[in-house]
Amino acid sequence: MTTTSRTKVTTCSVEYPADGLTMVGHLALPEGAGPRPAVLIGPEGPGLSDFQRRRADALAELGYVALVFDINGGRWFDDPAEMLAHVTPLLADPDRMRRIGHAALDVLRAEPRTDPDRIAAIGYGTGGAIALELGRDGVGLRGIGTVNALTTGRPGEAARIRCPVWAGVGSEDPIMPPVQREAFTAEMRAAGVDWRLVVYGGALHAFHHPTDGLTVLPGVGHHPVHARRAWRDVVGLLDEWVPVTE
């Protein structure tokens, strides 16, 4: 896992319709031919950024087909107020989240390099909430990993999750406070899900994301050390759930 081979990665933008918008995802394909395990990557509320595009490229270097999906129709919300105006109703609407997730999953499944039996989802913030809703919709994923996305679903629906769930959160995150951690783990426990929770001590909300040049909400802050650890954790999860064997 610590060895990154610098293989040749092919990337492209993918447009597809969802949520009444034209979404613009980022697809990264690993070197070689034939099917590979695949990763659906959910972005933060502001939208798909170069940060997440690089994540996809890094996973493709490790041998995965990786798609960062879009939630905002190709837009990046600089203004936190504008972002919240878009994201808050979305997070309150599991069916809408699922449609956005399914549209992205269809794109990933349609890619010839994707092995449809080996797909995992990881997501950050809003994109993590969407990944969890795919699980609560009973989608056959190999695992769901979220960072900064401890959202709970409609009562009872977590019992439809058919794969391991992993969640990471900052201990000082005021947007995902301890009461939300408790609600999330209570939901997972009640549903009999195979779950894990990692609390990164001292980290704020969205600690995984650099904030240089960005206007951020109170309670948001980058924690470079834990950000590296969370990425390493995610890479380890994928190696557990959808190992690259080719």
Next chain:
Amino acid sequence: MTTTSRTKVTTCSVEYPADGLTMVGHLALPEGAGPRPAVLIGPEGPGLSDFQRRRADALAELGYVALVFDINGGRWFDDPAEMLAHVTPLLADPDRMRRIGHAALDVLRAEPRTDPDRIAAIGYGTGGAIALELGRDGVGLRGIGTVNALTTGRPGEAARIRCPVWAGVGSEDPIMPPVQREAFTAEMRAAGVDWRLVVYGGALHAFHHPTDGLTVLPGVGHHPVHARRAWRDVVGLLDEWVPVTE
């Protein structure tokens, strides 16, 4: 990390005095010559078992000098009541735990293959509590990782911890219940320690340890899937804190 090279490992028992007893540790040395990063491994309350000896051997295969220390003078307590009679007063006496830890650390440091500037400690149950007490005593370790050992120390002493701390626990562990998780993380937060907590959903106390043929306390139970994950987590921590570069 998923690749284990089958290198030649040298092992031996090491006797040393501590706590009024003759302790019998297990030392595993990696192939090659010259100093290597080293790992102090703390065993569970019943004592040093083949399970932990194999952990040391596995770490030596990865390139570490590894010492499983002893807390019971070479004994393994089959009987949980006898084990508790020995361990309960020990866990209530930080100075005694520290003396046991220091004696083991001295053995590890005296090994010519050990690089004294690259020592990490991992511990399970009682052995984890001892590893934490070494931290609270200000010992210069590169990291402390514990599984099933969320013990808190004397007020204020956690501020002397000079390295990252990682702790893993089962969500259903009645011996380390949520209130103890809260106390531990509150101690780490107040002390400004670089900490992480992993909660393994559905796991009981000592979930990392096979229980075949053992008499175990109520609340103890093996969870093979999380056990593999926790071991993988520990190996990853060591790669972060004391990477093998030779």
